Amino acid sequence: MLSAPLQEFLRAAERLAAREADWTRLVAQLALPFRQLLTEPDLLTPEQQQLGPGSYVQHALYSSPSGRLALVALVWRPGARTPIHDHIAWGLAGVYRGCERETRYEWCDHDGTPRLRVGETHEVTAGEVVPIVPPGDIHQVTNPLAGPTVSLHLYGGNILATASGTSVRCVYRPELVLPTTPIAVH
Numbered sequence: 775m776l777s778a779p780l781q782e783f784l785r786a787a788e789r790l791a792a793r794e795a796d797w798t799r800l801v802a803q804l805a806l807p808f809r810q811l812l813t814e815p816d817l818l819t820p821e822q823q824q825l826g827p828g829s830y831v832q833h834a835l836y837s838s839p840s841g842r843l844a845l846v847a848l849v850w851r852p853g854a855r856t857p858i859h860d861h862i863a864w865g866l867a868g869v870y871r872g873c874e875r876e877t878r879y880e881w882c883d884h885d886g887t888p889r890l891r892v893g894e895t896h897e898v899t900a901g902e903v904v905p906i907v908p909p910g911d912i913h914q915v916t917n918p919l920a921g922p923t924v925s926l927h928l929y930g931g932n933i934l935a936t937a938s939g940t941s942v943r944c945v946y947r948p949e950l951v952l953p954t955t956p957i958a959v960h
């Protein structure tokens with residue numbers, strides 16, 4: 775069951791997605807209504823915010839008949855951590871309760887071998903959203919809190935129909951990440 779604010783948002787998102795093919799522009803147009811959605815007090819049912827058996831769980835909320843959009847609620851236990859990954863299509867990640875720590879990675883050349891370097895880290899708190907616009911969207915998400923986090927992720931395409939049932943394109947081994955250089959103290 776989708777709450778009235780969720781249904782209203784999804785109708786507006788469908789209209790925007792139908793007329794904007796450019797991922798960067800679409801994500802920019804969706805960001806404000808998505809942020810406003812996250813302030814709704816009765817956005818999700820208790821079942822849609824329930825923890826699962828694993829460290830985090832994905833509750834499928836919506837998959838559009840047009841195949842343009844999918845919406846999921848993710849519920850994270852304290853310390854939960856995704857693998858390092860990227861996505862097949864655009865997305866918007868927004869936090870409803872708690873905090874998502876998002877660490878970005880970028881490719882670099884290390885003695886002729888492609889490796890990943892740690893980039894920016896963002897603490898995304900309740901009411902905030904972060905865009906996902908492939909390519910170049912390699913990241914990892916953790917719940918840094920001692921309590922659960924609930925987030926909403928809106929994805930381009932019918933990700934619930936993919937083999938994994940997610941929007942993940944690739945998972946990257948942690949060994950690919952270059953160790954960060956300690957700051958020298960004199």
Ligand SMILES: [Fe+2]
Pocket residue numbers: 859860861913915
């Ligand atoms: Fe992701």
